[in-house]
Amino acid sequence: MRGGGLLPAAVLALGACSPAQDVAADNAAANVAATRFADRMAGAPPPAPPAEPxxxxxxxxxxxxxxxxxxxxxxxxxxxxxxxxxxxxxxxxxxxxxxxxxxxxxxxxxxxxxxxxxxxxxxxxxxxxxxxxxxxxxxxxxxxxxxxxxxxxxxxxxxxxxxSIKAVMTTPAAFAAAIRDRFCAELDNQRAEKRGAPVVRGDDDFTECIDPMEQLLVPASKDGNLIDAVVVVIGPYSAGPYAEGSYEVRLPVDAAMRGAIKTEYQDGFVVAR
Missing domain, CATH: 3.30.565.40 (Fervidobacterium nodosum Rt17-B1 like)
Incomplete structure (x- = not known):
């Protein structure tokens, strides 16, 4: 009899407390959600839109x-x-x-x-x-x-x-020594193609090999992984008459060129295959 009398009382007690507990639980959940949302917004702002040209x-x-x-x-x-x-x-x-x-x-x-x-x-x-x-x-x-x-x-x-490209070199002299022969040969090949005849050495800049270090040196990459070439850009009048326009002599990175790059930058250059 005692057991039977206690059960209805317990059920009534639970029923009386349930609404208040539900409200408290709902408020607590809402507060947690709001806090998490605020933290997320403060700590991780939406990514910026991609840059446009x-x-x-x-x-x-x-x-x-x-x-x-x-x-x-x-x-x-x-x-x-x-x-x-x-x-x-x-x-x-x-x-x-x-x-x-x-x-x-x-x-x-x-x-x-x-x-x-x-x-x-x-x-x-x-x-x-x-x-x-x-x-x-x-x-x-x-x-x-x-x-x-x-x-x-x-x-x-x-x-x-x-x-700058010169800042990553061991010395400009070392870099010049590493590229000069290849540069002069390719420049003459391009001159001959534009002129329709082999280059005959003379005493002017239009027939002599010019100094590549006085021209614009542009690091380049074909695949976007590492620098695999340096392009020597030569403006009009520097290697030929105005009618010949500009020259671009692309020199793939080889062991000699990479060796003329400072150690701390060599991981950004690769010998072209």
């Missing part, structure tokens, strides 16, 4: 201007700032020159020819260690023809800073 183009009565760089550069704040300042400065200088030329032409009674300044950066190598960029700039200031110039930039991803 940059291009600025503007055409006025005085100047046709363009400046562009690829998405790989747009993803690096340092390069965005560097290129932004370079674009603004070069545009301002070119526009000033064009306005002055226009005023001078008007005073002299000559027709004014609008100027042009176009710079475009492209990717030569995008490896785990390096981002190598090359630019081509076309400048026209009203003369018989425009001129094309080149520049390069090497970004060390491991150290998160700008460097």
């Amino acid at each position: 940059f291009e600025e183009e503007e055409k006025t009565d005085f100047l046709e201007f363009a400046y562009a760089y690829p998405a790989q550069a747009a993803a690096i704040p340092f390069l965005v700032d560097k290129f932004g300042k370079e674009a603004a400065s070069s545009k301002a200088d070119a526009l000033k020159m064009a306005r002055e030329d226009s005023a001078s032409a008007k005073r002299s009674g000559y027709p004014f020819r609008p100027h042009s300044l176009e710079t475009r950066w492209t990717v030569a190598a995008d490896t785990p260690r390096f981002l190598s960029l090359q630019s081509q700039t076309y400048v026209y200031t009203g003369g018989a023809h425009g001129m094309t110039g080149y520049d390069g930039l090497l970004w060390d991803k491991a150290r998160k800073r700008e460097t």
Whole structure:
């Protein structure tokens, strides 16, 4: 009888406590969920959208201007700032020159020819260690023809800073010794192809082998894994007459070239197969 009397009392007690416990449990669960959500939002913000290539183009009565760089550069704040300042400065200088030329032409009674300044950066190598960029700039200031110039930039991803191809060499002299013979032979091959006849040595830069270290050296990669070549970019008038245009001499990395790279950078270069 005692047992039978206790069971209904226990059931009533449980029934009386259940709603309060349910509310407390619901509140606790909601608090935990809110806390986890806040922690997740604070500790792991949503990923930034992928960088987009940059291009600025503007055409006025005085100047046709363009400046562009690829998405790989747009993803690096340092390069965005560097290129932004370079674009603004070069545009301002070119526009000033064009306005002055226009005023001078008007005073002299000559027709004014609008100027042009176009710079475009492209990717030569995008490896785990390096981002190598090359630019081509076309400048026209009203003369018989425009001129094309080149520049390069090497970004060390491991150290998160700008460097240069010469900074990764043991010494420029050692690197020059490692590439000179191959460079001269390939340059003459390209000269002969453009001229339709073998190169005959003379006493001018159009027949002699020029110094590759005075030209633009651009690290390059075919597969995006390691630097497997260095391209020597030679502008008009440096290795041949204007009509021959520019030259690009691609030198695959060999043991001698890799040996002229500082030890701490050699893991970013590979001997081409």
